[in-house]
Amino acid sequence: MGRRYILLCFLGVMGGLTFSAIAQERANSATSSSAAAPAPTRAAGGTPAAKPSSATAATAEDAAAVERALRFEGEKRFRTNCGRCHMAPHKFPPRVMATAIRHMRVRALITDEDMRLILHYMTQ
Amino acid sequence: MQVTNANPSRRNPFRHGGGDLRPFRKANQRQSVCGIALALALTTCLAFRLDAQSPQSENVKPVPLLTGSAGFITTFDGGEPHIGPIVSSIVLLPLGQRWLFETRATFESDMVQEPGLSGFHGMVRKEVDYAQLDFIASPYLTVTVGRFLTPFGIFNERLYPVWIRNLQTDPLILPIGIGPSNASMGAMLRGGFKAHPQFNINYAVYFSALSTANPVNSDRFAGGRAGVFVPKARLEIGVSFQHLLQEERSNSFGFHAIWQPMALPLDVRAEYAHAKRGSGYWVESAYRLGQLRFLQNEMRRTQLVARMQQFIAGVLPSDSLPSVNTKQFECGLNYYFVDGLKATSSYGRQFSADGNKNVWTLGLTYRYVLPLGPAGSE
Numbered sequence: 001m002g003r004r005y006i007l008l009c010f011l012g013v014m015g016g017l018t019f020s021a022i023a024q025e026r027a028n029s030a031t032s033s034s035a036a037a038p039a040p041t042r043a044a045g046g047t048p049a050a051k052p053s054s055a056t057a058a059t060a061e062d063a064a065a066v067e068r069a070l071r072f073e074g075e076k077r078f079r080t081n082c083g084r085c086h087m088a089p090h091k092f093p094p095r096v097m098a099t100a101i102r103h104m105r106v107r108a109l110i111t112d113e114d115m116r117l118i119l120h121y122m123t124q
Numbered sequence: 125m126q127v128t129n130a131n132p133s134r135r136n137p138f139r140h141g142g143g144d145l146r147p148f149r150k151a152n153q154r155q156s157v158c159g160i161a162l163a164l165a166l167t168t169c170l171a172f173r174l175d176a177q178s179p180q181s182e183n184v185k186p187v188p189l190l191t192g193s194a195g196f197i198t199t200f201d202g203g204e205p206h207i208g209p210i211v212s213s214i215v216l217l218p219l220g221q222r223w224l225f226e227t228r229a230t231f232e233s234d235m236v237q238e239p240g241l242s243g244f245h246g247m248v249r250k251e252v253d254y255a256q257l258d259f260i261a262s263p264y265l266t267v268t269v270g271r272f273l274t275p276f277g278i279f280n281e282r283l284y285p286v287w288i289r290n291l292q293t294d295p296l297i298l299p300i301g302i303g304p305s306n307a308s309m310g311a312m313l314r315g316g317f318k319a320h321p322q323f324n325i326n327y328a329v330y331f332s333a334l335s336t337a338n339p340v341n342s343d344r345f346a347g348g349r350a351g352v353f354v355p356k357a358r359l360e361i362g363v364s365f366q367h368l369l370q371e372e373r374s375n376s377f378g379f380h381a382i383w384q385p386m387a388l389p390l391d392v393r394a395e396y397a398h399a400k401r402g403s404g405y406w407v408e409s410a411y412r413l414g415q416l417r418f419l420q421n422e423m424r425r426t427q428l429v430a431r432m433q434q435f436i437a438g439v440l441p442s443d444s445l446p447s448v449n450t451k452q453f454e455c456g457l458n459y460y461f462v463d464g465l466k467a468t469s470s471y472g473r474q475f476s477a478d479g480n481k482n483v484w485t486l487g488l489t490y491r492y493v494l495p496l497g498p499a500g501s502e
Contacts, residue, residue, distance in 0.1 A: 012329070080355050083391075084382055085278075086288040090463045093499035098186035099216050100493070102224050105260070108282060109316035109326035109351075112263035123184055 074121025077114045084108070094123035186218035188496040192228070195286035197468075197487035199293075202479075207235040207244050208487075210286060212253070227255040251339050254307050268312040271340060275314070275328040275349045276301030276364045277395045278380045287491035290391075290410045290427070291456050291470050293483060296435040297404040299444035300397040301347070301366050301376045308332030309342040316353075324353045326362075334370060344369040351380070358384040364397075372440065374400040389414050401442040406433035410458075429456040429470070450476040454483070464491035 082088040085108060092100060101119045104110055110118070192213035199206040210232035217225040230253050235246035256270035273281045280302045283289050310333050316326035327350045334344040346369060351362025364378040378397035384390065389412035396405040408431040414424035435450045456470030465488075472483040 077355075080358055083384060084353075084358075084360065085282045087460065087463065092493060093495065094184045095187040095498065095500040096189060096493060096495050098184040099189045099218050099224075100191075102186060102218055102260075103189075103214075103216050103226060105316075106224060106226070106258045106266055106268065106314070109314060109328070111316045111318050111324050113318060114324075119184065 070117065071121055071124060074117040074119075074124075078118045078121055081108065081110050081114055081118065091122055097122040184500070187499055188218065189216040190214070190494040190496055191216065191492060193285050193287040193489060193491045195292075195487055195489040197286070197292050197485060197489075200482070200484040202481035202483070205237065205244075207233075207246075209233055209235075212285060222260040224258040224260070225256070226258065228253040249339075251305070263315075264317045265313060265315045268314065269310075271307050271309050271342070272312055272330070273306060274302040274308045274332070274347075275312070275330065276347060276366055276376070277349075277378050277397060278362070278382065278393070279395060280306055283393075285491075286487075286489045287464065287466060290408060290429040290458065291431055291454055291472075292468055292485045292487055293454065293470070293472065295395065295406040295431075296433050296446060296450055296452060297395065297397045297402070297406065299442065300399045300402065300404075301364065301378060303332065303343045303345070304341050304444075305339055307340070307342060308345075309335045309340070322354060322356065324355065326351045326353065347376075358386065372400060376400075400438050401440045402435055402438040402445045404433065404435035406431055408432075425460045427458040427460070429458060430454070431456075431472075446476060446478075448477040450474060452483075456485075464493075465489075 079088055082104070091097070097119060101115050101122070105112075105115050190213060192211070194211045195209070197208040197210065199208060210230065212228060212230040212232075214226065214228045219225060230251050231248055233246045233248045235244035237243070238245050252271065254270070254272050256268050256272040259267045261267055273284075275281050277300075279295055279298055284306075286292065308330055310331045312328055312330035314326075314328035314330075316324055319325040327348065329346075329348040331346045332342050332344060335342045345366050347364065347366030349362060349364040351360055353360040360380075360382045362380050364376075364380070366376045368374050368376070376397065376399035378395060380395045381393070383392045385392075391410040392408070394405065394407040397403060408429065410427050410429045412424060413426045413428065414420070416423045431452075431454045433452050433454075435446050437445070437447060437449055441447065452472055452474045454470050454472030456468065458469075459467045461467065468485065468487050468489060470483075470485045474481050474483060
């Protein structure tokens, strides 16, 4: 009984780790592809050699647009995830929010992506 | 308000082994504990080797927190008044990028009028609800050891604190599957991840060892919970399972659902649980009146709540569950003064073979958050 139990535990853990590793590989490839995506957009924003100032402006605009999108998505995730169990709280100071979101990650099982977006939104 | 402990006989250590089999079971138990320890050590060590770790965001360093809730709840249970002050404090201690120590201690009293004495009297009950160490091994896996709230259904783990719950009375089926003191003593693997662009999956698997040290007693069981959350529909559904590794060695299972429709400020929550000691369900809906056109500032702070529940007695007795089939309907009104401060009231009618009765509650709850260090600028 004891050996069988240990074996089952071991197999379960190994299965979980394998699954985790595979999922991480997918996440890695997705992250690298999304990180590569903005480069052409920025290049298309202007001709760096000819108009450095317009290129800088375009980059700043892109960054602002990305920031707005992140904030919007963060707010959406915040409402969706936090509101599942309780009233979505007001903003807390950044370091407080960092602890609270780690606690909620464990307690409410929110995903890593949601955690990052919510933390980004709540600390802006 | 807290769940009373289960049948004392369930926690009697002499019932778990049983005569000559006790040494054999003890050896088995030691082997099982060794197995769990080995599995957890492997998990922890191997997890460090995974590449895509999730250092918590960016440059924000978490600060230790003292948080929790306080409440003053008055209950009229069948005409008998109870006064229930409660303070429940949580300490959150983040360690590095991946660790979190969290503990919750509750101080509460159930004060009643004693015959022949004036005023209300009662003992203050002190309890460490949980004290757990969490290790965020990867974006998909968190390892928890220590004393933790048993993840059976959603109420015990997520909705229990007085500042979160919409109605201050416990659901009748709450004691099913959560152990004699609402918590487990052992280890747990859990996590949540995006399995598909349309939905997330969350899971928790755990093992609890037998503990007879009151009030941190726990049963010996193993179980798990899995849920699917569809963010676009704001719908979560899940299932819980548990196998008791002592006494009758029975199985318990349950289902839960949470739905928040996009078009309405409405929360719908429901749970079903089944065990040998009883089964039942509760369905609760809470509606914020923010859509009304008059007194909008007040109306958006006001919440109407209704809950219907039913319990069906099982084949085995239990101290913490009703002894007979019971139905209960409750409706309530909550008012949120500010974020974290809430006035709460409810009326309920209970129907059972032991007699029908009214249950009224009236109270005030408050949630606090205190950083134990520099919190950073807002």
